Amino acid sequence: xxxxxxxxxxxxxxxxxxxxxxxxxxxxxxxxxxxxxxxxxxxxxxxxxxxxxxxxxxxxxxxxxxxxxxxxxxxxxxxxxxxx
Numbered sequence: 710x711x712x713x714x715x716x717x718x719x720x721x722x723x724x725x726x727x728x729x730x731x732x733x734x735x736x737x738x739x740x741x742x743x744x745x746x747x748x749x750x751x752x753x754x755x756x757x758x759x760x761x762x763x764x765x766x767x768x769x770x771x772x773x774x775x776x777x778x779x780x781x782x783x784x785x786x787x788x789x790x791x792x793x
Contacts, residue, residue: 717789718730722768724770724775724776725768725769725770725781726777726781726785727767728767728785728788729766729767730765730793732763732764732793733763734763738762738763738765739760742758742760742765744791745767745791748784748787748791749784752780752787754771754780754781754783754784756784767788769781769784769785
């Protein structure tokens with residue numbers, strides 16, 4: 710079950726957490742994606758990222774565990790600290 714204080718803005722879809730945001734410009738969307746990439750490297754946990762012009766969708770799951778783990782919730786919380 711999602712803890713809203715940790716994953717505000719994220720939805721649980723089966724065994725993944727999903728976050729979607731529409732940015733005002735493509736450049737802003739890419740700046741956000743680059744910031745997420747840096748966090749992912751720090752956490753050694755990497756989301757699936759879909760970019761469609763100004764829309765960014767992130768999906769988190771722990772593939773080798775086949776389910777959501779603390780890694781997913783920790784990265785979601787860190788991503789929530791980024792400006793959108």
